[in-house]
Amino acid sequence: MTTEFPELRALGDTAVTLRFGAGIDPAIHARVLGFARALEAHRAELPEVVEWLPTFDSVSVYFDPAVADPQATMDALQDIARRAGAEARPGRRWRIPVCFEADYAPDLAELAAAGGIGVGEAVRQLTTARLRVYMLGFLPGFPYMGGLPPGCDQPRRATPRTAVPARSLAAAAGMCAIYPWESPGGWHLIGRTPVRPFAIVDGEAPALFAAGDEVRLQAISGAEYEVLDREAESTGLARERFLERDGN
């Protein structure tokens, strides 16, 4: 049995999930983002649509609970999905400072050893990888990033930690992410960044990252981390300084 995409499935009586493929793949994700863009363009025609959430291979669309005829809305969405192309425009490109020293990266040595490489090689691979933000979820501003280098790719930890420090860079199962807050978590902690992935500041989007963004990691020392962390705490770190300029 083959599934025909886009495939639409009701998510209760006030939401629907449209899938554009199966799996974690930049081409499928480009279709996800293309549909999100088309939805934005058609927003005025669908006043009952409150919001949508792009994920790896699907987009969930949420209706006003007073929606009169969800089936009609689903049909309209299916129509938009069939006609929408893949997103061609690249996302923003970030260069995020990360400290990979042992105090900040408690699982890095073990993870590297499991991958048959040393810590130095793991850091080299991590800082040359181009990570793709597929979606935000789990916690506000939490970016699921794909493109983890093979040497750093291991399954989740057998026993999750009850408290992962805020701003930890964590990796597992082909993905990596940055924890905006302290939280329980089962991924391997391989670094820490002073950059805040979520902040409510006037005139700025609360989340640093958006689906479709590209992220590269830049190694910093523990001393540099502390300086930046203090700055983030006192005056905040302007986000522009972590955006890559064209031509870099």
Next chain:
Amino acid sequence: MSIEGTLEVVDGGLGNQVQDAGRSGHRAIGVPVGGAADRMLLACANHLVGNAPDAAAIEMALAGPRLRAVSGTLRLALVGRVKASLLRPGAAPLEVGAWRTATLFPGDEIKLGGVEGVAYLAVSGGLRLPPCLGSRSTYLRARLGGVAGRALAAGDRLPCGPVAGDPLLEWRAEAAFTHPAGPLRVLLGPQQDHFTAAAIGSFLGAAYRVTRDADRMGLRLDGPPLQHDAARGADIVSDGIVPGAIQVPGNGQPIVLRADAQTSGGYAKIATVIAADLPRLGQLLPGQEVRFAAVDLAVARRAWREQQQALAEWRARIVSFRPAGVVDEAALYQANLVSGVLLASHAEGDRSLLPWEDGI
């Protein structure tokens, strides 16, 4: 006459937090909608004090708080399975039940008791705390909204909005607003194809018990394990979630997501509770038994419209009454009975013994 004032939290109690209709529009950045666990009861509490149905109120889940009016005049409405004592300076404590309003003057206190399920305390004009991403709802995990993103604590000041009203006239509902009984109604899916036919049959036929593992995010059920289809398994590529979605991890025991459900998840969802039955999820208690029944989209939508209709009918039966012991000064002047003797003759403590006088 305007009613407006500030409440102070004397004792935060346990599990009490500010909630409104929640913050929609931010799921794409991982921010759950949240909001009141029982939107119907939130609306009831707000209607009693003359607010818009989604105004910010206090959601109580375990032990209610103790609050003091520190300035102005405030009208409170209590809704749900909870009781309270009204403590006025120089008067004996007065027991107050739910489904009515009570007006507080500076120095008056209200002490809420234990709560079953979730109950609401709405204030006239709504709680005027600073909104966060368009809502005053408390989201503990990311410390958003409410009072500094946390549960109520002693010393918190809660400003209440101004409303027009007669401080000597209270309001009550003729009856409690009740949710329908019977199985929780669900639409199957979105991943019902990850389960065996036997598992779907068991899910719709067996009883499941609510475990102690229950909070605003969700509750774990315990019952006959639901087997996943061998080829598809329990895990999916993470996709969007909605409150009411029922995830089944590898152990086969369902997890029903509630108001603070995370935005996305990686377990197959066997079914999703319909919008009209979401308020019932907010009222479920550990140890309680639940059953599920599958309905289609048309039935789900009809149930929602009927619920809105029921709320409108309930609201139409809110009546005002003049609480015993509080004297209508205007009527007194008209009747030339201004002596003060009448005022003194009705002690606060007698109120609960006297019948309500309906004004409308």
